[in-house]
Amino acid sequence: MLPRSRPLSFGNMAGHVGDSSLDLEFVRAQFPALATDWALMDNAGGSVPCRQVIDRVARHMRELPVQLGASYDLSVRAREAVDAGRQAMAELFGASREEIVLAASATVLTQALARSLRPLWQEGDEVIVTNLDHESNIGPWRRLEESGIRVREWRCREDDLSLDPADLEVLLNDRTRLVAFTHCSNIAGSILDVPKITATVRAAGALSCVDGVAFAPHRRVDPAGLGADFYLASLYKTYGPHLGLLYGRREVLAAARGENHFFVSESALPLKHEAGNVNYELCASLAGIVEYLRLLGSRHGLGEQACLDSCFELIAAQESRLAARLLGFLGEHPRVRVLGMVNADPEKRVPTISFLVPGMSSRQLVTQLDEHKIAMRHGHFYAYRLVKDLGLDLEDGVLRVSLLHYNTEQEVERLIEVLDGLL
Numbered sequence: 001m002l003p004r005s006r007p008l009s010f011g012n013m014a015g016h017v018g019d020s021s022l023d024l025e026f027v028r029a030q031f032p033a034l035a036t037d038w039a040l041m042d043n044a045g046g047s048v049p050c051r052q053v054i055d056r057v058a059r060h061m062r063e064l065p066v067q068l069g070a071s072y073d074l075s076v077r078a079r080e081a082v083d084a085g086r087q088a089m090a091e092l093f094g095a096s097r098e099e100i101v102l103a104a105s106a107t108v109l110t111q112a113l114a115r116s117l118r119p120l121w122q123e124g125d126e127v128i129v130t131n132l133d134h135e136s137n138i139g140p141w142r143r144l145e146e147s148g149i150r151v152r153e154w155r156c157r158e159d160d161l162s163l164d165p166a167d168l169e170v171l172l173n174d175r176t177r178l179v180a181f182t183h184c185s186n187i188a189g190s191i192l193d194v195p196k197i198t199a200t201v202r203a204a205g206a207l208s209c210v211d212g213v214a215f216a217p218h219r220r221v222d223p224a225g226l227g228a229d230f231y232l233a234s235l236y237k238t239y240g241p242h243l244g245l246l247y248g249r250r251e252v253l254a255a256a257r258g259e260n261h262f263f264v265s266e267s268a269l270p271l272k273h274e275a276g277n278v279n280y281e282l283c284a285s286l287a288g289i290v291e292y293l294r295l296l297g298s299r300h301g302l303g304e305q306a307c308l309d310s311c312f313e314l315i316a317a318q319e320s321r322l323a324a325r326l327l328g329f330l331g332e333h334p335r336v337r338v339l340g341m342v343n344a345d346p347e348k349r350v351p352t353i354s355f356l357v358p359g360m361s362s363r364q365l366v367t368q369l370d371e372h373k374i375a376m377r378h379g380h381f382y383a384y385r386l387v388k389d390l391g392l393d394l395e396d397g398v399l400r401v402s403l404l405h406y407n408t409e410q411e412v413e414r415l416i417e418v419l420d421g422l423l
């Protein structure tokens, strides 16, 4: 089974997928912040929001800035707008509204989830974390050590940064309660075989918590289809506002202890996990993400109500073309060391590409790229343990180029030309 969320079928849709003829003028016009002479290649840090999202935030604050839950008309309409945002996310992630928990960030959600699950477990129970993940899907679980939970580490292979399911099997036992792992490395861009891992975890009687933050901007995600009990995304990296999203399988979300007020029923999903309520205008704006995706689909001949899988196929085709060009250059350059695989296969990776130039400082290179108006970043990207375990300088870290479908071939050529001159 291929490591993906939904099967990609390049080359069979209206002549657009496969030859990846995205109408980039149209695409970029949907993202006001792209009207700049900077090439924005730090998208795994945060994508720029689409105008459908921006407009909704402004509209909500202008027209519906009232408290929800009252009987007067404005309050009812505000509630409808907020509900529509959550409903859009339920549609995007193939879930029910009760299974979508929203909060300020994926990190905050994971911390709360760990606290919510702890009462279900006994001292001496175990969780498994990786050394590949962003710290947000490691630290909250490791912290449970303070209350008697034993933490085991599933370590990636140093050569290709892959996580071997055989190594996980050795760590699983009848005390394992949860395995936390990433869908996609935010450093190497490699996609893990999530269905295979979740099946292994479930067979051992444990839960899986998948960090999809680095994956969700690039492909359609179906957490339930992947077999995940929990799945996290950061919507500010998926063309949306600064919000985190947790998908939780209904039964486990219901069993986990809520963090809301004592009078909020334990059966009230997702409210019991949303203490202090959601940010209304940002939640209302989420419908804009799906509106953008559908507009992308209809612009490319997929019809007004394009299925979201097909919209993401358009995205994947454009991204893999960009990744292939850049990886072709980086992979063959004698001074460059790419972290992880050099393969641009969209089934195996997203266009998040990290590299090092031995003998040169990543910080200095990024600063030089700034001068050419190429926005990138260096560091450990909060995959702190990975960068440390690889023996790399944590301050200087690695250079990361993270592309999205709105990046152009011209931007990639510009990056290659500048890098070629610098190396």
Ligand SMILES: Cc1ncc(COP(=O)(O)O)c(C=O)c1O
Pocket (backbone or CB within 6 Å): 044, 045, 104, 105, 106, 107, 108, 134, 136, 137, 185, 186, 211, 213, 214, 233, 234, 243, 244, 382
């Ligand atoms: C892979 C990955 N997971 C988790 C996070 C944390 O997301 P948030 O900023 O929403 O807490 C990030 C943020 O950069 C990330 O890249």
